[in-house]
Amino acid sequence: MRISHLRVNHLPEPLGSGPGSPVFSWIVSDSVSTRQESARLRVFRDGECVCDTGFDPELDALGTELPLKLEPRTRYSWRVAVRGELGDLAESGEAFFETGKLGEAWLGRWIRAESEELCILEKTFRLEGEPEKARLYLTGLGLYRCFVNGLPASDEVLLPGLNAYDRWVQAQAFDVGRLLRRGENRLEIWLAGGIARGRFSYTPAGDYAYCPYDCAVAELHVFGPAGETVVATDDSWRWRTSPILESSIYDGEIWDPGRAVSEGAAVLCEPPVGPIRDRLSPPVRIVEERKPLSLLRTPKGETVLDMGQNMVGWLRFPVSGGKGRVLRVRFGEQLEHGCFSQANLRTAKAAFEWRCDGKERTAEPFFTWYGFRYALLEGFGEEVRAEDFTGFVVSSDLERTGSVVTGHEGLNRLFENVLRSQRGNFLDVPTDCPQRDEREGWTGDAQVFADTACFNLDCAAFFGKYMADMLEEQAGAEGCVPCVVPFARRRSRGFEGGAVGWGDAAAVIPHTLWLHYGDRALLRRQLPNMTAWTEWVARQTDWPAVCRHFGDWLALDRPEEPAERVGKTDIAFLCLCYAHFSARLTAEAAAVLGESEASRRASELAETYKRKLQRDWFTPEGDILCRTQTACVLALRMGLAPEEEHIRRTLHELLAETGHLTTGFLGTPWLLEELSPKDAWDLLLREDYPSWLYEVKLGATTVWERWNSLTEEGCFSETGMNSLNHYAYGSVCAWFYRRMCGVEPLPEGPGFRRFRWAPLPDRRVGFASCRLRTPCGEICSEWKYEGGRLILSLTVPFGSTAEARLPDGREGSLPAGEYRFRILLPEEHKNGGTDA
């Protein structure tokens, strides 16, 4: 038996990470047993055991919350021992977690520079002895980077993370012991506006979103032979002007390292915003380095770097000599007619400018990011070389958990594109897009993509932070969910929220996390999101009319009004569907948590909506009055169709009538799921417009916002709103896991304690194989055609059971183990088609 993946609050060895109460989880593999009979958790502080659960059959490997009284700024270690049902036993190695400030008062004070320019706050100090251990606790707004003796305090970027700063500010803790030395030392905190003070969100006025000035608070605790030394922010700190002249997440940065520096004494300032709390965000890091594919000369004579694929992050390049020379890089996603284009960025300038000071330096931006494949180079001269540039891909650093490979190259490309769009838009916040003047945590996009997201990457902590932020927003809005989270109230008028399918993120995401991760403590933290939203909806006497709705966003079912973005599915219909769905998910969550009163109330609401929907939107014969593909999909998916088979036929007919899919953001995620296996495969494999493979065929390397973001000639089809990196339609990948490979998490055994295994093989694709690192361990599912046979195999991890249904109709429960099945194909199937 082997025990691995020791996590606290779903993070490996977190340092200074909240929330206060730790939830422990682990994975068992290589055991003769199939499940855990009991486990024992021990927590230590300074080698002394502060908690020993003894062997307890109730300890849950998917999430065990212990009632520990934790001290601030303290390191704990822990181990878990597991006994299998056959008596085998193992103990894990030791893992640690370390608390941050918890609720402790800060010794550091908020400080800022007395300057209108971008500045660096700094402090020089002496350490008498050789430092043995040091921890730096800090935060700063808008964005900060901290250097200790000229070296980065951490490999994380875009700190302190992006969240609802008017409600709380995340503080980080870093181990900086290795960077300090006896004698003189220096701390520097570089600041720029980020989303707090810089340009952000929709209101055009130059008003700041969260905070009128850049500021920081820090305290460094150094332990050495002479005891503890604390260096905290106060008015003994100094400021100097930064080499960064301008910084904006949308427009990019201008650097002038040779500029004249002014400086002065830092001043204490009011805590600008919400209270400081220990971070919840998983780290944002450079997760990949890429070299350009080529350097192009365009028909217009432009010099353009091609990174080979759409990416999110920035470029680094060396600079030498040329005092007074100005280098400019502009970032874009697409060449139009072979030339550089920023036509889809709206007002975002997406540029980087470097004013050379004659010295050898490395140029790279600090506080912005770009969504780009191409970079237009200006001022670099003839001698510029592609190999001088390195692309840094930036993302929340989440563990890859899922992959699907098939025998179809287009599907594999689609899958990779979706993953790339997820990485590029999971930048502390699940954003809609990474390139134009938006980059916001749109709730609807996150909601429809959450299921796919949780298959691909371990998103428990990532969405945990997003939902904590959402709850903060809901608390200030009587349960209503803003269109975007975090919601920059001062700059986002008109987006206060409540939109159907968008606000429902408050119920759908917690449910999705429960299904994927089975962590009861996480669900308990998020039940308030669910109930607050459900109650807000219940209080609306006319929900369709009270707020701005986006409906089945960007659907294609209004061909007569091509400029209309809200699809044809009636808002009133959608409101009843989602009111029912969210209430039902809330009722289920409350029931799991033993909140029977809350559960009863929510299921009553759900029933009321269902009755009303069936009365208003279906005929006595079972016909649906809202005749769109999305309406059928949602009615089926949400269990709202009085006559399911009838609506399935209607969906099939609607598809045949238009000859293609027409669904938008709300219908697309479940479209394939609700079609017959044959219709689903046929649709997935289509390459003509509109389809998922259409964009793959046109060379897409990320998922487009619209089915037709580009024309066949590769030009933007409509420049107003056309991101080439928008994950919503990538939600189709859930079907790859759930249906194609047949691995579907079941609510009766969340966290893959129980899952259905019912693959839908299709001969045109030849084989499909999926690996999924679930909270129980790794599931592998594979099918392939070999001669006249279909071979299927499955690995069920420890502590998990598969409810298998094979394409030939065989059924059964499979406990942990490895399985292989062979099906002789009937003659008529040998020439193609779906064998499910």
Ligand code: BGC
């Ligand atoms: C965003 C979307 C979002 C939508 C809401 C757009 O500007 O990019 O993805 O969900 O607005 O209507």
